[in-house]
Amino acid sequence: MGGGSLKKYVQYIKPYAAYYFTGPLFMIVEVVGDIMLPWLLARIINVGVMNHDIGYIVRTGIMMVIIAVFMAVGGVGGAFFAARAAMNTGTDLRMALFEKIQKFSFKNIDDFSTGSLVTRLTNDITQIQNMIMQTLRTCLRSPGILIGAVIMAFVMSPGLAMILIVVIPVIVCVVAVIMKLAFPRFDRMQTKLDNLNSCIQEMLVNIRVIKSFVRGEYEEAKFDSRNEQLCESTVRAMRTVIVMAPAMALIMNMAIVAVMWKGGNMIIAGHMPVGNLTAFINYMTQILSSLTMLSMVFLNSTRAVASLKRIDEVMQADIDLTDDAAAMKDKKVLCGDVEFKNVFFRYYKNSEEWVLDNISFHLKSGQKMGIIGSTGCGKSTLVSLIARLYDADSGSVLIDGTDVREYSLKNLRDGVGMVLQNNVLFSGDIADNLRWGDADATDEQIRQAASAAQADEFVNDFADGYAAQLGQGGCNVSGGQKQRLCIARALLKKPKILILDDSTSAVDTATERKINAALEEQLAGCTTITVSQRISSIMHADVILVMDNGRVIDMGTHEQLLAGCTLYREIYDLQTNS
Numbered sequence: 001m002g003g004g005s006l007k008k009y010v011q012y013i014k015p016y017a018a019y020y021f022t023g024p025l026f027m028i029v030e031v032v033g034d035i036m037l038p039w040l041l042a043r044i045i046n047v048g049v050m051n052h053d054i055g056y057i058v059r060t061g062i063m064m065v066i067i068a069v070f071m072a073v074g075g076v077g078g079a080f081f082a083a084r085a086a087m088n089t090g091t092d093l094r095m096a097l098f099e100k101i102q103k104f105s106f107k108n109i110d111d112f113s114t115g116s117l118v119t120r121l122t123n124d125i126t127q128i129q130n131m132i133m134q135t136l137r138t139c140l141r142s143p144g145i146l147i148g149a150v151i152m153a154f155v156m157s158p159g160l161a162m163i164l165i166v167v168i169p170v171i172v173c174v175v176a177v178i179m180k181l182a183f184p185r186f187d188r189m190q191t192k193l194d195n196l197n198s199c200i201q202e203m204l205v206n207i208r209v210i211k212s213f214v215r216g217e218y219e220e221a222k223f224d225s226r227n228e229q230l231c232e233s234t235v236r237a238m239r240t241v242i243v244m245a246p247a248m249a250l251i252m253n254m255a256i257v258a259v260m261w262k263g264g265n266m267i268i269a270g271h272m273p274v275g276n277l278t279a280f281i282n283y284m285t286q287i288l289s290s291l292t293m294l295s296m297v298f299l300n301s302t303r304a305v306a307s308l309k310r311i312d313e314v315m316q317a318d319i320d321l322t323d324d325a326a327a328m329k330d331k332k333v334l335c336g337d338v339e340f341k342n343v344f345f346r347y348y349k350n351s352e353e354w355v356l357d358n359i360s361f362h363l364k365s366g367q368k369m370g371i372i373g374s375t376g377c378g379k380s381t382l383v384s385l386i387a388r389l390y391d392a393d394s395g396s397v398l399i400d401g402t403d404v405r406e407y408s409l410k411n412l413r414d415g416v417g418m419v420l421q422n423n424v425l426f427s428g429d430i431a432d433n434l435r436w437g438d439a440d441a442t443d444e445q446i447r448q449a450a451s452a453a454q455a456d457e458f459v460n461d462f463a464d465g466y467a468a469q470l471g472q473g474g475c476n477v478s479g480g481q482k483q484r485l486c487i488a489r490a491l492l493k494k495p496k497i498l499i500l501d502d503s504t505s506a507v508d509t510a511t512e513r514k515i516n517a518a519l520e521e522q523l524a525g526c527t528t529i530t531v532s533q534r535i536s537s538i539m540h541a542d543v544i545l546v547m548d549n550g551r552v553i554d555m556g557t558h559e560q561l562l563a564g565c566t567l568y569r570e571i572y573d574l575q576t577n578s
C-alpha cells in the first residue's frame with residue numbers, strides 16, 4: 001500500500017482529531033513521572049541515606065507518591081482517549097466498508113467470497129482498532145521515556161552510558177529482522193481465517209441440507225482441517241513474535257551485567273556515588289521496557305498493515321455494475337415495456353459458450369409472458385438482466401424504450417418486482433418482511449397483498465398473525481409459504497414489471513391457480529414475466545418463450561407452440577401424459 005492510498009484513510013481520523021491529540025498528551029505526564037522517579041531515588045540514596053537526613057527522605061518520598069498519583073491520572077486519561085479514538089475510527093471505517101460492499105455486484109461478491117468479507121468487516125477492523133489504541137498510548141510515552149532515560153543515563157554516568165551506544169542498535173536490528181519475518185506470516189494467518197469463516201458460514205446457512213444428507217462428519221473434517229490450518233499459521237506467526245521479548249531481555253540483561261561490573265568498579269574507585277548506579281540500572285530497565293513496547297507496537301502495526309491492505313482491496317475494488325454513467329437518472333419505469341435486442345451474456349468472460357446467446361423479443365406494456373425450457377438453459381439469467389443484476393455483454397435490454405443502463409439503479413429496481421427462485425425472508429415479524437415492498441403500507445394493504453398471494457389464511461393461523469416472528473432466512477415457514485410471502489412482498493411494491501422466477505414451484509397447482517387469478521385482478525396493466533418448468537403455470541400467457549441452451553428457439557401462444565414447436569409439444573406431452 002502506497003502513501004497515496006493511505007492518505008484517504010485520514011478522513012476516518014479527522015473527526016476524532018481531538019482524541020488523537022489528547023490521548024498522547026496525557027501520556028506525557030507518565031513520561032515525566034517515569035523519568036523523575038529514578039532521579040529522586042538517586043537523590044534519596046546519595047543525599048538522604050548518605051547524610052542520615054530522615055526529613056529529606058520523607059519529603060522526597062512524598063514527592064514521589066504525588067508524582068505516582070499524577071502518573072496514574074495521566075495513564076487512565078491516555079488510555080481513555082486512545083480507546084475513544086480507536087473505537088470511533090474503527091466504527092466509521094467498518095461502516096464505510098459495509099456501504100461499499102452494499103454497492104457490490106454479484107460478481108464482486110463472488111470474487112471476494114462472503115466469508116472473507118465477514119473477516120474483513122470484523123477481525124481486520126479490530127486489528128486496526130488495537131493498533132490505533134496501542135500506538136496512541138505509546139507514541140509519545142515510549143520514545144519519550146527512551147530519550148529521557150538515555151539522557152538521564154548520560155547524566156548519571158557518561159562512562160556507563162557508552163554500553164547503551166552498543167546495545168540499542170543491536171536491539172533495533174533484532175526488531176527489524178523479526179518484523180520482516182512476521183509480516184507475510186500475519187498476512188497468511190488472515191487468509192486462513194477467511195477460509196475458516198467461509199466454511200462456518202456455508203455450514204450454518206446450509207445446516208438443514210447437511211443434516212438431511214448426513215454430511216455432518218464430512219463437514220466436521222473440513223472444519224477441522226481449516227481450523228488446524230489457522231492454528232498452524234497462527235503458531236507460525238506467533239513464533240516470530242514470542243522470540244522478541246526473550247531476545248530483548250537477554251540483550252538488556254547482558255548489558256545490565258556489564259553495567260554492574262563496570263559501575264561496581266567505578267564505585268569502589270570512588271568515581272561514582274552508589275545512588276547513581278541504582279538510578280542508572282533503573283533507567284536501563286526503562287530503556288528495555290520502552291524498546292519492548294515500541295517493538296510490540298511495530299509488530300502489531302505489521303499485523304494491522306496486513307489487515308488494512310485487505311480492507312483497502314475491498315475499498316479499491318472496481319464495482320462492475322453502477323449507475324454512475326446513467327444519462328437518465330430521474331427517469332422512472334412508467335409503462336413496463338420490455339425489449340431484448342440481440343443480447344449476449346456469459347458469467348465468465350473467458351468462457352467460450354454464451355449463457356444467453358442472441359436473445360431478442362419485445363414484450364409490450366401490460367402483456368404476460370411465460371418462459372419455459374430445460375434446466376440450466378438460461379431462464380433465470382435472462383430475467384436477472386431486466387433488473388440489472390448483471391449487465392449484458394453485448395446487445396441491449398430496454399425498458400420503456402430506454403436502455404436499463406441509463407436508469408438509476410434505484411428507479412429501475414423500484415419499477416421491477418422480482419420473486420426469485422431462492423428468495424429469502426429476514427428475521428423479524430411477517431408484517432415487517434412484507435413492508436420491504438412498501439415501507440408505508442397499511443395493515444389493510446398488507447392483508448390484501450397477502451390475500452392475493454394466498455398467504456392470508458396461513459398467516460392468520462399463526463397465534464400472532466402478521467406479528468408472528470420469522471426465524472433467520474424465514475426458516476420457520478414451509479417452502480410454499482415462504483414463496484407466497486415473497487409474492488405478497490413483491491405485490492406491495494406495485495411494480496410495473498413483475499418477474500416470477502419459478503416462484504410457485506413449491507405451491508400446489510390449485511393454490512397456484514388462485515394466485516394467478518388474484519394477480520390478474522390486482523396487477524391489471526402490469527407486465528408479468530413468469531419463469532416455470534410447469535406448462536400449467538405459463539400456458540395462459542400472451543406469449544411464451546421456449547428456451548434451449550441459452551437461445552430462444554421459439555415464441556408464440558400456447559396453441560401456436562403446440563402446433564409448431566417440437567420441444568414445447570414434447571414438454572406438454574410429458575406433463576399431461578398425453
Ligand SMILES: Nc1ncnc2c1ncn2[C@@H]1O[C@H](COP(=O)(O)OP(=O)(O)OP(=O)(O)O)[C@@H](O)[C@H]1O
Pocket residue numbers: 347348355373374375376377378379380381382421
Ligand atoms: N452466478 C453464476 N455464476 C456462474 N454461472 C452461473 C451462475 N448462475 C447460473 N450460472 C450458469 O448459467 C447457466 C444458466 O443458469 P440459469 O440459472 O439462468 O438457468 P435456468 O434456466 O434458470 O435453470 P433452472 O431452471 O434450473 O433454474 C447454467 O449453466 C448455470 O450453471
